[in-house]
Amino acid sequence: VFDEAAHGASAIIAWGNCASSGCIQGAYPNPTDTKPVHKIISGKPVINVQGCPPIADVMAGVITYILTFDRLPELDNMGRPVSFYGRRIHDTCYRRPAYDAGLFVEAFDDENAKKGYCLYKMGCKGPNTFNSCAVIKWNEGVSYPIQSGHGCIGCAEPGFWDAEPMYHHLPDIKGFGIEATADQIGLGLTAVAAAGVTAHAIVTNIQKRKLIKNQMDNDDINKEEFAVEEHQIEREEKRLGQKAHKLEKDKDNR
Ligand code: SF4
Known part of the structure; x- marks a missing residue:
């Protein structure tokens, strides 16, 4: 039936995760040997409009694009239209x-x-x-x-x-990010310097974290307290800047 329906088509739109990649019936151990459309048909472009279900506006958008421009949308390496699936x-x-x-x-x-x-x-x-x-x-x-x-x-x-089940409590994120403290950053400064991240960016991030937390918690910002902290951050910025500079110099000398 599928071959017959696809016969005269210039392209096929695979709606949803079932058609695009097998979804729940294709999950391990896939007892019915479910396959997505692009593994059944060959010689025709297949547009995977992914999601379980796909977003209705995206479905309409893909058809509208094809009818308006008389061409297929640009696809990513999984056959999904980049304009809707280009960002995480x-x-x-x-x-x-x-x-x-x-x-x-x-x-x-x-x-x-x-x-x-x-x-x-x-x-x-x-x-x-x-x-x-x-x-x-x-x-x-x-x-x-x-x-x-x-x-x-x-x-x-x-x-x-x-995939990894939901509700599985994930551990703390390791690595360097806005959540790192100044001391942690100080310890990892060599890597930071190598990555071209400036001390300014680091301390700005620490400051930003506080602002974000205040905003999300609906806390009033104590302006005096914040001014004192800003001063401390400036001092920390200077200290980290000097340390990064010294590390860069040592690296050049080596
Ligand atoms: S809830 Fe958090 S992890 Fe999930 S998409 Fe939003 S920012 Fe990312």
Whole structure:
């Protein structure tokens, strides 16, 4: 039936994760040997409009693009239209400042959840899911899962049913980010200098974290306290700047 239906088509749109990558029936151990459309058909372009389900506006957008421009949209390496699947949900998520500041929900009913902190530790798949949910949203722009307090389940990615389970509390993020303290940064300064990150950026990030936290917690900023801290940050910035400079010089001498 599929071959017959596809016969005269110039291109095929595979709607949703089932058609694009097999979805739940293709999950391990895939007892029915489910295959996505692009593995059944050959010789025709297949556009994977991913998601479980795909966003209605994206579905309409893909058809509108083809009819308006009389050509197929640019696709990524998974056959998804780049204009809708070109960015990670994490890159457009309104909770991203909380992630950058290291402010995380630790349990679904904790205070941090009420404040709208980042859902990464609750298993949010936004950092490795490419889709437009955070921009176009759902139900005529009303909301999207993260806005409703639930992490992204990664439904626009192949094999998401077999991925690391949701609700598996993820550990603290290691590495260098806005959440690092000045001392941690000081210890890792060689790597920082090598990466071309300036001391200014580091201390600005520490300051930013505080501002983000204040804003999300609805705390009033104590201006006097903040001015004192700003002064301390400036001093710290100077100290780290000198240290980075010395490290650079030592490296040149070697
Ligand atoms: S809630 Fe998810 S997508 Fe949003 S910033 Fe946190 S990890 Fe990224």
